[in-house]
Amino acid sequence: MSTIFYGALISSSSLTTYNAFPHALLAVSDRNGEIEWLEQDVPASTLQDVLAEHGHIDTVNLIELRMGEFLMPGFVDTHTHAPQVPNTGSGQQHELLDWLSEVTFPMESRFADISFAKRSYPTVVRRTIDCGTTTCCYYGTLHLEATKLLVDIVHASGQRAFVGKCNMDRNCPDYYVEPSADASMSATRDLIAYIRALSPSTPEHSHGILFHQLVQPILTPRFAVSCTPELLTELGELAQSDPALPIQTHLAENEAEIAFTRSLFPAHTLPCSPVPPPKGWQGHGTYTGVYDAFGLLRENTILAHCVHLEPEEVEIIKARGAGVSHCPTSNFNLRSGCARIGMLLDHGIKVGLGTDVSGGFSPSILRTIQDASICSKVVAMQPHFSKPAAPHEHFANRQLSVATLLYLATLGGAQVCGLGHRIAVLEPGRAFDALVVSVRTGAGNPAVWGADMDEELGVRGSGGEQGDEGGRGKTEKEELEGILERFLFCGDDRNIRKVFVQGRLIGGKDFRG
Helix, strand or coil: CEEEEEEEEEEECCCCCEEEEEEEEEEEECCCCEEEEEECCCCHHHHHHHHHHCCCCCCCEEEECCCCEEEEECEEEEEEEHHHHHHCCCCCCCCHHHHHHHHHHHHHHHHHCHHHHHHHHHHHHHHHHHCCEEEEEEECCCCHHHHHHHHHHHHHHCCEEEEECEECCCCCCCCCCCCCHHHHHHHHHHHHHHHHCCCCCCHHHHCCCCCCCCEEECEEECCHHHCCHHHHHHHHHHHHHCCCCCEEEEECCCHHHHHHHHHHCCHHHCCCCCCCCCCCCCCCCCHHHHHHHCCCCCCCEEEEECCCCCHHHHHHHHHHCCEEEECHHHHHHCCCCCCCHHHHHHCCCEEEECCCECCECCCCHHHHHHHHHHHHHHHHHCCCCCCCCCCCCCCCCCCCCHHHHHHHHHHHHHHHCCCCCCCCCCCCCCECCEEEEECCHHHCCCCCCCHHHHHHHCCCCCCCCCCCCCCCCCCHHHHHHHHHHHHHHHCCHHHEEEEEECCEEEECCCCCC
8 A cells, every 4th residue: 555645846866956846746655654656747637547557546545735735855953952942042142151051051950850851852852843854863961761761752753863862971060960981881871772672663653654763872972071081982982883873972163162172182182093094184183183083983973063173174074974964043043153064065075954952943944944044145255265166166155055955954964864875855765754845825824925825816837828917937847946945944834734754644734643
């Protein structure tokens, strides 16, 4: 049995291109939640014939999208803090280090109370899903039991996710710090084993679908400032013994943070990296060099922020194949700066988007997309960056296009998470992690001019005969591209009707859990 979608479909294909099919037909297997086949252009007059060609002669579960609705891959949030959601919108007057001590650590410490976690985390996960995030990289707190609870809630929801317990054994308040490196590592190993023991599917949650394992553990040294050399050494040893274990941390977010890190880890005190760096590399004493020295920089490492990178750091990130989580909303909000994402893309570095709640004040990747666009424009306007592009530069010092923004929010994030082969493109053989989006007046978002209003006012499509002042002379594909742009720049959770992960409906406005 299959579920078949008929209507507009949008899917990223590269950093500079995406597919926009006004009349697509896509089939999803109800058995395993994967895309079975896709027909890119099926006029309504041939719909039944095409279905018959694929063996769907009798009753079929057909979902027909209306004008102004489209199917697209789900968003990938490569960096957020689940226990900070209750703080969203607080502490806007601070920069990073003061914000942590005055706002964030006090809230995160409350998750020592498991009853507080039980009341908080279901709402956190539900909000994230309903904003269209089908894959999420969650930071928990340092508390093992609360983080296990977060895992359980994410797993039961059907969201694809990476969940990590923060490692932090110094430079934190007495009420919120791990007692030792050994205690931190013991809890970390416990959480990894707990997540890996989860059943890929359970009868009460699978609805007959054979799920792949959706929730994965991720090693989470909070940032170098919060970890002793002993803790980083043990984390590095664990990482080396388990190459499949991904890693997430913060890097070069704030200038004061960078200075503090370098004071804690002088170059002459750092060990030699377990993997020799490129010949002639001079960045051993940099912030990035700290992670590399302890064996924590590799192809499945996710580095959040990367606002203030030195050239040597860009070089080693590229050499190690690590990915960057771009968090522009947080970087603006905490006055950290504007990351030079175009430059990183020109270096061939993987980049995705992160909401970084609650430094970022919205759980929606849509807000992150909007701020990523503004960030790229700010960088492009800086006189010390605005020089003629070199032949190899395609993104540096230029605003990010709609195609690039869509890529970062979907396929780029999937690649950062090591899932670029599984999700984020709507094509046969991939998991159906997708959104049904409505850019219609009935969605109830006053910021979006509904596509149905265009039709009612006669400003949609060719406009009929030449000289019809109501027509804009656009093809259906061009109209669909315009609808996508409206959604990315004006949309919110009200425009997301359905959220699917591995073929299962798990959220959106039409969801009734």
